[in-house]
Amino acid sequence: MSAEVRVECVDKKQSVFDVLEYLQHKIREQDILHRKDSGQGEATIHIHTDKPFAVAFSADWHLGSAGVDYATFLDHVRLILETPNLFVGTVGDLVDNFVKSRMKSAMLHALFGPQEQYDVVREIFRMLGDKMLWHADGNHDAWTEDESGVNVLGMMLSEAVANVPYLPYGGGINLVVNDGKVVYRIFAKHKYRFNSSFNATHGNKRMHELESPYDVGVTAHTHNPSVEHTHRWNGVYGKDIIHIVCGTYKVSDPYAAANGYGQSSWIAVPVVVFYPDEKRMIPFYHLEDAVEILKGWS
Numbered sequence: 301m302s303a304e305v306r307v308e309c310v311d312k313k314q315s316v317f318d319v320l321e322y323l324q325h326k327i328r329e330q331d332i333l334h335r336k337d338s339g340q341g342e343a344t345i346h347i348h349t350d351k352p353f354a355v356a357f358s359a360d361w362h363l364g365s366a367g368v369d370y371a372t373f374l375d376h377v378r379l380i381l382e383t384p385n386l387f388v389g390t391v392g393d394l395v396d397n398f399v400k401s402r403m404k405s406a407m408l409h410a411l412f413g414p415q416e417q418y419d420v421v422r423e424i425f426r427m428l429g430d431k432m433l434w435h436a437d438g439n440h441d442a443w444t445e446d447e448s449g450v451n452v453l454g455m456m457l458s459e460a461v462a463n464v465p466y467l468p469y470g471g472g473i474n475l476v477v478n479d480g481k482v483v484y485r486i487f488a489k490h491k492y493r494f495n496s497s498f499n500a501t502h503g504n505k506r507m508h509e510l511e512s513p514y515d516v517g518v519t520a521h522t523h524n525p526s527v528e529h530t531h532r533w534n535g536v537y538g539k540d541i542i543h544i545v546c547g548t549y550k551v552s553d554p555y556a557a558a559n560g561y562g563q564s565s566w567i568a569v570p571v572v573v574f575y576p577d578e579k580r581m582i583p584f585y586h587l588e589d590a591v592e593i594l595k596g597w598s
């Protein structure tokens with residue numbers, strides 16, 4: 301007769317996973333995070349005025365780089381602050397921010413580092429205040445979040461100018477004038493595909509077809525500014541459109557020099573004047589030219 305040995309764990313913990321409860325919890329968490337996120341892809345801005353107003357499209361400040369023309373940058377900030385009815389929308393790369401380890405050389409040659417780069421942007425945002433209509437991020441702005449998961453510029457924007465819409469990936473801005481008498485559709489993205497070295501606004505034209513039938517389409521990133529006032533469609537759909545590529549203040553760029561781009565970086569802050577009683581737009585390639593006209597009207 302063989303002895304029988306019985307082994308039994310009397311308190312084995314069994315896994316209980318209520319998948320429905322789990323996913324409902326995650327859905328609530330998504331909602332909380334969505335409400336916390338200040339980023340948006342569409343913004344509506346109401347403007348009440350009986351005079352033409354203007355928007356400057358400013359990008360690629362690259363603050364911190366030793367190659368930036370800081371005197372012109374400050375002069376442009378002053379002009380925007382001093383000129384009545386002139387507003388500004390920013391389109392990314394405001395900080396140089398070479399925080400990626402493979403870009404160590406660019407960081408080592410910076411005039412000042414990321415802390416002061418962000419400090420300067422925050423103070424410029426505060427100075428611009430109500431003049432700012434929106435901010436869209438560029439790839440240099442996003443590198444801090446890429447490396448650390450922390451969105452510094454987004455946090456600073458809401459701290460410095462609480463009512464300015466934040467478009468992390470760019471997007472649509474509807475300027476609603478005098479309660480809808482005229483609506484101008486702007487579509488702004490720091491980078492877009494289909495860039496051409498031979499046709500500066502080629503990416504904008506594809507963006508117009510694939511993203512949004514805008515009145516004014518704005519890109520940046522290439523540091524090769526351009527303004528093109530043209531038209532699209534016929535009959536009742538026919539309208540004027542303006543393609544804009546922003547310039548930069550980073551006029552000396554070792555990357556461009558080393559990679560055969562030559563003098564590919566130019567200072568230009570394009571401006572569009574918008575009329576309030578009829579759909580009419582006048583673009584300017586240089587901020588200074590627009591300011592001269594706007595001062596004459598005020």
Ligand SMILES: [Fe+2]
Nearest residue numbers: 360393521522
């Ligand atoms: Fe840039």
Ligand SMILES: [Fe+2]
Nearest residue numbers: 393438439521
């Ligand atoms: Fe860029």
